[in-house]
Every structure is written in C-alpha cells, then in structure tokens.
Amino acid sequence: MDVMDWDWIIEGERASEGRRMRRLRRIRARHARRVFRALIAVTVVFCLAGVGTFAWLGVEQAGAARRAAESSALAAKDDHSAEKYARMVAAAREYNRRLAATPHVIGETSGKDGTIDGDFGFKSDTEYQNLLDFGDGIMATIEIPSIGVDLPVRHGADAYALENGAGHLHGTSLPVGGQSTHSVITGHTGVADKALFTRLTELRKGDVFYVRVAAQTLAYKVERIRKVDPDDLRDVRIQPGRDLVTLVTCTPIFLNTYRLLVTGERVSMPDDAPYPEDAPRTTGRDARPLLVSGVALLAGMPVAMVESRPRVRPYGRHGMKR
Secondary structure: OOHHHHHHHHHOHHHHHHHHHHHHHHHHHHHHHHHHHHHHHHHHHHHHHHHHHHHHHHHHHHHHHHHHHHHHHHHHHHHOOHHHHHHHHHHHHHHHHHHHHOOOOOOOOEOOOOOEOOOOOOOOOHHHHHOOOOOOOEEEEEEEHHHOEEEEEEEEOOHHHHHOOEEEOOOOOOOOOOOOEEEEEEOOOOOOOOOOOHHHHHOOOOOEEEEEEOOEEEEEEEEEEEEEOOOOOHHHOOOOOOEEEEEEEEEOOOOOOEEEEEEEEEEOOOOOOOOHHHOOOOOOOOHHHHHHHHHHHHHHHHHHHHHOOOOOOOOOOOOOOO
C-alpha cells in the first residue's frame, strides 16, 4: 500500500483537498514567476529602445548640423562670378606648375631649420590656404557614384577636414586637372556615424569618380589600386604628362596599418565616362537599419531567455515523486 492509500485511510477527503491546494499554490507560484520575468523583459525592451532612440537622435542632429554647414559653404560658390572662378583656377594651375617643377615634401610642412612641424591642417602655408577656397576651407567636392560618396574636399588633412568630409594632401597638386598633375584626396574609414571613405575598398578598375571645382566637373577612371605602407609615397608623386587623382584611406578597418591608394586618370565625358547624373550609383549606407537591428536584437534577448527556459516536470507526469 503506497503513501496515497494511507493518506486516504487516515485523512479521507481532507488529504485529497490538501493535495489540490498545494498543487494550486504551485501553479500560482509558477505563473507569478513567469509574469515577473515577462515584466523584466518588457522593461529591458523599452529601456534599450529608449537608449537607441536618443542615440540615433544625437547622431541625426550632429549629421544635420554638419550637412547644413557644408551646404552653406558650398552655396557660397554660386555667388562668384565667372571671372573670379577663372582667376582662382588660373592661380591654382600656376601653383601646380611650380609644384611640378620644384622638389617638395608631400603631406608635411617644415620650418626654416628643416624640422617637421606636424601641422596637418597646413595653416602655416598661407599661400596654400588662400588658393581655391570657396568658403570654410572647401576647395572642391569628390563624388563616387558607385559607392554613394559625395563629400566636400578641404585644405589639409587635420581632424576638422577629415571628420566633415575629405581632405587634400598638402604637397600634391590642387584638384583642377591639367597635364603633369597628381592630386591626392584622403578620407577616414570606419567612423561610426559617417560613411566617408569606408567603402573605398569596393572600387574596381574601370570605376569612375568625379571632382567638381569652380563650376567644372572632371571625370577620372580608376586605373590602379594598391595597398602600401604609410610612408611609401612613390605612387602619389607627379607623373609627367598625366592628369591623376589618388584617393587614400587607411586599411584594414580599425587597424590602419596600411594605406589603400585608388588612382584614377582623367578621361573625357561622355565618350570615356558618363556624366555624373548618368553614372551607375548606390546611396551611402544608412546607419539607421544597423542601429534598429542592433536594438531589436538586444531587446529580444531577455524574451528569448524567458521563452527558452526548459519547463521540466518535477519527478514525474503529475508532479509527484513516486
């Protein structure tokens, strides 16, 4: 005779009622635990969604302010007369002729004693700063339709230039085109809220990019892609008779141990390259889908943990040890 039989003999219906009450209390306790876990999961979801929303709003506001400043500076070009454009371009070409004819240092400025001063914005070179300046240090724009890039190009490669577009490497030709010129435009890779030159690795030989300067659009077709050490400048020097532009960024992403050089040679439109509006293009990658996906993934983890907990029946089919 088992325990249940003895309980029935001794207690009768009271034993059965006691078992029902105990089982009811266990069911209520399990239900309360599930409700508590669900409430925690919902709270975490809303907290993460709130953090993600405020983070995105901050990114969006910063981006809007940056775009407004760039648009304002670029709009200033429209007020220049054709004559002033011509004078600015002529001065830039004269600078380029002197640059091609004399030895010079690329990417650095030096004092009278020959020491390097580390001025990456090259503010000390007043002639350079005054040439081809259409406002806020912007000298041109670089457009790469195939990877969704359209950025202002500023004098120098200091933090302000590279965080708000692309920079022009001091000691290389100004980007106005012409024989025996080689302009170098540099940009960041892997910045959280900006595409910049992150997708430069996707370019292939034959792709086209455009430089807009002083109401002119210059087309360049990619003819060489190389990965070099940071101090290897052989591929960015002027080559007699050629009109070149090289785009530079750090690689691999986040390690930045090498420099990726994408060199294009000037071609005519529309024979060798389409006009910018006719070029195959993609838009720049938007950070919002990644942000939303990340928040959704993190928010769903607590729910998944609650739902995936094994519902083990204790000691048998009816919850009673045999």
